[in-house]
Amino acid sequence: MEKKNCAEYKGFTSKENKNTGYVRDISTPDYTSVKNRRRDFGAHMTSVDIFKNFIFPEIKDFLYDYAWIDLFAGEGNLILPILDAIQINKRIEFFKEHIFLFDVQKEMVDRSIQNAQRYGIPYEVARTNIQLRDTLQNYPDFKRLKYPCYHITNPPYLYLGYIVKKSERNLGYFSNQNEGYQDLYQVALMNDLRHNLQRLIYIIPTNFLFGFSVSNKIRRDFFSFYEITKAIIFERKIFEFTGTNVCICFFERKNHPSNQEINFYALKVNSKIIKKKYRLSVNDCYRAGGEFNEFISYFRPLEPLKIKFYLTIDEIQKNKGKIPVKLLDVNSFSNGYFRFDTYMVHKDFHDKLKSNPLFVRTLDTGKWEGRCGIYNVQEIFGVDGIVVKKKKYRTHPIQIFITPVLSECDLLLLKDYFNVMLEYFREITDSEFLTTFKYSSSDYIRKYLGLSQTRKLLETLPVHLISAEDKKRLRTFINQKDIEGIKDILSSQNRKTVSALLLKDFISEQLRNN
Ligand SMILES: C[S@@+](CC[C@H](N)C(=O)[O-])C[C@H]1O[C@@H](n2cnc3c(N)ncnc32)[C@H](O)[C@@H]1O
Structure with a gap:
């Protein structure tokens, strides 16, 4: 692709000011030296x-x-x-x-x-x-x-979805009491549990600790009977024969079944080794890295913003008019460049686009400026919106539409709030609530933020309800990355909403009675 007429947007180049052109997005870094470093390690x-x-x-x-x-x-x-x-x-x-x-x-x-x-x-x-x-x-x-058994193993891993499609021979293991488990390693763990083994060391996929639907059931069943005393978590491929990231888990049987919180330390091995404390709670199906989920469910307001993702070409066609808008075409991406085109839309639709300039990057680009988060289409790409002309993917930039319409100031507050909270949870959980991007080949692990996580985190800030004075305080807390201050505002706002709703109910009740 030729590279002429380039203009700068936040350091990313764009071929400029024509009706059609190309905008460069942040590319993934060059990792040529990584292979060697890995070999050393x-x-x-x-x-x-x-x-x-x-x-x-x-x-x-x-x-x-x-x-x-x-x-x-x-x-x-x-x-x-x-x-x-x-x-x-x-x-x-x-x-x-x-x-x-x-x-x-x-x-x-x-x-x-x-x-x-x-x-x-x-x-x-x-x-x-x-x-x-x-x-x-x-x-x-x-x-x-003569002696009690100590099981050390690296059991077979085969995901049920794969077995159903390609390895029917193994389906039998998932019948009767093993119904609901999702992988052969989970059947192996349950067999040990049923045979009352006291101590186990398992090398198993990290989805055992961090997965959602693939491992919620096994963790709930298994951790009622076992503690995890220690783990070593590999954030990179260690075995030649499997691309699955694995961990070594040290398990000890509890004296009595219980659903008490489980605390342990793990070593996380990537390009460096860090020691990290984990707290697994039954409320989050004993999932590691659960702080983000706890936050979004605790701070879910009664009257959240309504969030819609994606702008499709159908909507543009239904809203044809006389005002030009420049839209990035996410299905036309090559050599690091997105194509943009100009479309003619009517005024209401133009206004709708102008009042919804935010988009979400669900996938780390691999550079600090392009981490998962919420950004402004004008600032980053110099366009008015992001259109999907063919298939919707979860990994390209996705435009966000918010109801009710927010002022520019409120949008900025919401964007900054989102990014500060996201970075905070990434830091305290080492990004464990995000999905590791499968095809990552670097020592910088690229992460994927789900759209439902994006929606839920956005919903925790009912910016349309917050008073001007509280917004000012919130702005200060966000600038200072004062998470406790931010949480105070959210809590007090939720209390105010509850009181307002109770009052509303009370008044309508009175009016009905009179
Ligand atoms: C991932 S390999 C691990 C081998 C060994 N523990 C190691 O780490 O070098 C899993 C082993 O489990 C064996 N295996 C698979 N299904 C089995 C089953 N149903 N019963 C017994 N062994 C099985 C395979 O033949 C394979 O040797």
Whole structure:
């Protein structure tokens, strides 16, 4: 695409002032060096690396107290390296009483046996404790073991949606008592729960902690019985064989089932490692990163603004007239440029566009200035609106229409409020209420903000009801990023609305009685 007649909008170039042209949007950054950095950091770990770096240090002090089992053992890499810590002349005895491995694939069982032999375990002994078995279907009987079981595993992950379409063989696992679970790893967890296992270390997809409908049920059922004592969350691909982001979760069975809050620390591993405290509450289906949801449900006002997303080409065609408006065409995007065209609309529609200049970026562009948030179409793209001419996507810029009509000042207040609150929740939750953009290949993790999250956060500020004086205070709090101050205004506004509604009801009741 040629790049002439460019004008600047907030640092983004636009081919200017013609009826048709192109506007450049913030592009995603160039990540050429990232691959190398990842290599340095040890991307694509094997299960043995995971075991040595993250699991062994947690169990090394009580190796003789448990029977170490893996019901989905593959080549045995999460358990057999325990033998490194056992004196050679004691290994066979240790193995007999402390190690039990299973896999549904004969090839895996054979490899596990060979691996055990490499540690000095004779074939006959290895073969007794490493067995071919479909453990999802037939849970082994551990009653006669001398020691309590400690399950360390990386179970199969296969999402029910995929199974229904492509792997019917696995559908049977989701019948009867497993109905409602969404992935094979969830069936594995429930099997351990039903067999009363006390301690587990699972390598599972991070959607277990952060997912919504894919994992609400398993968290609700599982966390009634288990605590999570520690987790290591990988925000990047670690295994060669799966693109799924995974976490290592350390679970301990509770003394009694309860729905008390669960608190734990996790290490989040990305290009750097941070330690973070998590608080899981039954009210939010024990979902990690739930502070955002708590806020939007607590501060949902009785009379919120009405929000509509998207401007479609049909509306433009229905409102033809004599006033020109410049609209960005989100379906025409190439090499970082959006096309814009001029359309002739009638006055009411022109006024409607002018009074609704906000749009939402649902997806981080990868640059700070282009993070998810609410922006102004004029300021960013130099146009009057954003039109969808073909298919609506959730990830392109989306125009927002608000009822009732707001003044310019109120729109600005709403936009700034939204962005300050969004950044605040991103900071305190490390963006966990947002969805990680799947195709992100960078060490800057791009996040996706849902339209329903956008609507709900906008609705928490009933700017059309707030008094001039409170708006002034709110402006100060927003500028100072004083979140407690902002919450005070929201609370007092909600109280005022409730009183006003009660008064209204009371007066109509009186009028009816008279
Ligand atoms: C993700 S791999 C993990 C292997 C090993 N734990 C590791 O981390 O290296 C999952 C393993 O579970 C096995 N598996 C899948 N379904 C199974 C079932 N129903 N019963 C037993 N093993 C199963 C697969 O054969 C595979 O070896």
